[in-house]
Amino acid sequence: MFTGLVEETGEIVRVEEGPFLRVRIAAKEALADLKVGDSVAVDGACLTAVAVDGEGFEVELARETLARTAPTWRVGHRPNLERALRVGDRLGGHFVTGHVDGVAELLAIEEAPGARNYFFRPPKGYARYLAEKGSVALNGVSLTVAGLKGEAFFVTLIPHTLRVTNLGRLRPGDGVNLEVDLIARYLERLLKGG
Numbered sequence: 230m231f232t233g234l235v236e237e238t239g240e241i242v243r244v245e246e247g248p249f250l251r252v253r254i255a256a257k258e259a260l261a262d263l264k265v266g267d268s269v270a271v272d273g274a275c276l277t278a279v280a281v282d283g284e285g286f287e288v289e290l291a292r293e294t295l296a297r298t299a300p301t302w303r304v305g306h307r308p309n310l311e312r313a314l315r316v317g318d319r320l321g322g323h324f325v326t327g328h329v330d331g332v333a334e335l336l337a338i339e340e341a342p343g344a345r346n347y348f349f350r351p352p353k354g355y356a357r358y359l360a361e362k363g364s365v366a367l368n369g370v371s372l373t374v375a376g377l378k379g380e381a382f383f384v385t386l387i388p389h390t391l392r393v394t395n396l397g398r399l400r401p402g403d404g405v406n407l408e409v410d411l412i413a414r415y416l417e418r419l420l421k422g423g
Contacts, residue, residue, distance in 0.1 A: 239259065250302060344386055360374060
């Protein structure tokens with residue numbers, strides 16, 4: 230479980246193909262007390278640290294993870310990083326599981342007073358989970374849905390968020406890892422009598 234409050238952006242420094250994609254990520258803040266077997270959110274995907282040293286850590290990605298996440302698993306990409314929530318920690322964002330639903334496409338960026346509006350198209354079938362003023366995680370960042378436009382939605386990003394996450398590097402056409410609000414998913418299932 231995570232909060233969607235990014236601790237830092239790391240850097241992918243090595244990618245090895247195999248039965249699993251093995252990715253090495255250089256990091257600083259996220260290494261504090263990180264050990265092998267711990268969960269870490271990498272651009273919002275909950276992954277297991279399989280190797281940790283003083284300069285970074287390594288994760289392995291299954292084909293299912295690769296199929297549901299943005300194609301950014303390459304050397305030089307700077308993923309958002311967050312260590313798992315500990316009991317007793319403050320919950321400043323919202324409950325983020327790290328189970329990415331799919332890739333949302335950035336459609337446009339519009340300047341707003343003191344901020345920027347980012348317009349996204351969610352994967353097919355996921356617009357129903359998005360509500361104005363509801364929570365959404367994009368590349369692991371806890372955000373508030375500022376508004377809806379048909380099947381699209383937008384979030385308003387302040388300068389701090391643009392500076393401390395990788396969202397400020399996005400350009401129209403880029404994909405981001407989307408996780409809809411956990412409560413919305415369970416509420417739908419309960420209402421359907423499942």
